[in-house]
Amino acid sequence: MHPTPATSPQQPEHRPAAAPATSATSGTEPTANVVEVEPTATAQAVVPAAVQPAAGELARLAAQEAGTQLTPAPTRLGDVVPAPELVRPEPAADFTLPADTTIRVSPDPTALAVAERLADLLRPATGYPLPVVEADHPEPAGGLALVLAEQPALGLEGYQLDVTPTGVRISAATAAGLHHGTQTLRQLLPAAIESTTPVRTTWTLPGGSITDRPRFPYRGAMLDVARHFFGVDEVLQVIDHLARYKLNHLHLHLTDDQGWRIAVESRPRLTTIGGSTAVGDAPGGWYTPADYQRIVAYAADRHLTVVPEIDLPGHTNAALTAYPELAPDGTTPAPYTGTDVGFSYVDPANARTYEFVTDVLEEVAARTPGPFLHIGGDEAFKVKGTAYTGFVERVQHIVAGLGKTVVGWHQLAPAAHNEGRVLQWWGTDGADPATADAVRRGARLILSPGNHAYLDMKYAPDTPIGHDWAGLIDVRRAYDWDPATQVADVPAAAVLGVEAPLWTESVTSLAEVEFMLLPRLPAIAELGWSPRATHDWAAFRARLAGQGPRWASAGIAFHRSPEIPWPGSPTDPPAASVPTPAPRPRDPHTGRG
Incomplete structure (x- = not known):
């Protein structure tokens, strides 16, 4: 990442300044000029205009709950999340x-x-x-x-x-x-x-x-740092949340239409141009090799593996602003700060596209000690049929040549199987013949059903941030499903594990990340860790209630769901409430807040 002025203590580290306002609005394909920025930073936090009402509502609800205290109950041996075997x-x-x-x-x-x-x-x-x-x-x-x-x-x-x-x-x-x-x-x-x-x-x-012991070997969460950028220290705090609940993979969605977040030394404009923007004209930013290494090392110290995602062939507008020769028409698109999908793609018929993909994946693979490289593959609406499957198969071959296992969203399913290939399933309907066929050909699955595990979905209709395209996801909906039976005609042995994605079109700060993660992340963690025999909603909500005072003691923002009997709290707290944590004292032992 790039340095933030020392005069901005509340600003996440290393946020470069946003590019001048040349971006297209949501719903419009970008068509204007590109402005390259230097690695400097704004001196104040910026809340995109599109989400200012949500931010104000969160502040109002926080004030409403300022006096609410959670009184911890005595701890019993079984009061653990995830449930032990x-x-x-x-x-x-x-x-x-x-x-x-x-x-x-x-x-x-x-x-x-x-x-x-x-x-x-x-x-x-x-x-x-x-x-x-x-x-x-x-x-x-x-x-x-x-x-x-x-x-x-x-x-x-x-x-x-x-x-x-x-x-x-x-x-x-x-x-x-x-x-x-x-x-x-x-x-x-x-x-x-x-x-x-x-x-x-x-x-x-x-x-x-x-x-x-764990039920599944892969238990993870995804943080989208492309739609809104999050600094290294913020990512490290997210890692702490994952480690607390025995998750062992952090999937970083590093590239999308709105921003490119990882430096590629052979392609510097990916970050100086492509990394300069974010949704709603929020500040952009990116991770230098040293920044990325710091994240990888911190995760490894907590027994988490980082899974980097370079989304291809779609979701590539930020890359095309930097290297327009990869676009199908060779023209330079404008930086994009809206939230539409499916309009951008690298040209699968252009030899330079594969030179670009090789350059990027070689550098990312060299910095990533874990076995996985995620190549995205979703919502490439303008790359169809054999053009799509041919592209995917060539990229899978590149990944294999780098000694990595390819991971992609389940839209990769029709492509030829690549040894060890892992598909991340985000559907909402368990009937998926293409995915079942890919499994029969050898693919394994990571389960992230959009209507259970997508943590950017709202808890309730009045949740001030988030989406509802996959339905509302309260804590019980996040908990009440079984990864082993979620996709029809897929045997349990083919399920590698579970992952909870958090997309950040409407999420702009660490407090909002925590609000959307907690208390649903522990539900997904329990599905990945605990034996099915322990699955019981009443028992889970009682154990989860004991986590509330722990989060409060740590100054962590979380959603005080009315489904959970938080100890010492009102019986029916506001459904969309979120505490505003006081500034966290710096820990003299870890050096972190």
């Missing part, structure tokens, strides 16, 4: 963290990193020093122990957590399993553990044991 409470075996608690950990660098992050999570609220000590055979000894040990039945991400009067022991076969166990431990402590300043209380965990 097996819980065995032992009421007589509670453990209270003493001030001299030590975290002992197996002598392994990956396990040590998990232990250090656990200490960083617990220090601010407890005020305890929590030293981390490596030991060949770590035991709690009045504290916490993280143990790397063979756990064949729990796989690569499962863990065993035991709370006894002598301490807490988490064991797993991998650092990822230890990480997930620490997130469970975090939820077993009082809600005040999320505070960024010391809280005087007793830090007691309920006694017993938990045996846990």
Whole structure:
């Protein structure tokens, strides 16, 4: 990304200035001039005119709830989201963290990193020093122990957590399993553990044991940074939300008609021109190689894999403003700041298109340690039939040549199968013969049904931001579906996992991101992690209610859904309310707010 002036503390880092107002309005295909911008930034937050009424309504509702407090209930061993596979409470075996608690950990660098992050999570609220000590055979000894040990039945991400009067022991076969166990431990402590300043209380965990492992290997969320740009620090906070609920993939929608958000050194105008705009003339922005590496590393430290998406052949207006020779008519379109789709595409009959695609994907693949490259493929309405499938097949071949597994929206289904190909299904009708046929030819699926998992859908008719084209998605609708049976004629074995996309045409700030994610993201996370046998709406809403005081303690904006019995709250809070968090104190251990 590019530097933001130090005089703008509330502005997300590194937002370059928007291009002059030459953009077309929504519903009009761009036809005007292009203005290249330097990597400078505005000094104040900009709310696009189109969403100012929504922003004002959120502020009004926040003021309405300013005095509402959520009183946390006592924590029980099973009060965890996602629901663990097996819980065995032992009421007589509670453990209270003493001030001299030590975290002992197996002598392994990956396990040590998990232990250090656990200490960083617990220090601010407890005020305890929590030293981390490596030991060949770590035991709690009045504290916490993280143990790397063979756990064949729990796989690569499962863990065993035991709370006894002598301490807490988490064991797993991998650092990822230890990480997930620490997130469970975090939820077993009082809600005040999320505070960024010391809280005087007793830090007691309920006694017993938990045996846990994920249902699906892929559990993710998508953040659209193309329609509205979000700075690195904002993305890192989104990663924290995902890690809390044991998600393990962050899909970044990096390119679209409104903006190109990742630097490609061989194609610099993609960002200096294509990255200068956003929906509603909001500030543009982009990630430098160093910025992207920071996101990837932060995610990896929390056992998440970044999945970058370069959307092709449609959704490419930002690229065409920078490199018009890729357009079918060779003319330069205007930057686009509306929200229509389907009008732009790179020319599938032009050899230079494939040189461009190769240049871009080579650089993105080289910076991405994870196995996946997402090539989009949706809503290319003007590229039809064999022109579309031929383009997709050539791009799939490029991705395979880079040693990556291709992921694309389910519109890729008619193209020839590519080894390992993954389709992301966002339909609303489970009858999809083309996708079922692609699965029979070897494709695997990530489930993101638009009418259950699209987190840009409104909660209710009066939700001040969001959309309703796929219907309203309240918390129960986000929870009540089964990934294994969602698409007809697709066997459960072909389902790789689930993902919750958040498109940002109407979402302009981190507070609005959090409002749309929470409390629905934990519902999708539970579908991806927990065994189907634990699926129960009444039990889930009771466990989810306990998350509210934790979010409030952390100063996180969230939708106080009337479906959820938030502890200590009015029985029927406003359906569209959203808290406005106070400025978050900087954590002395992580250096972040």
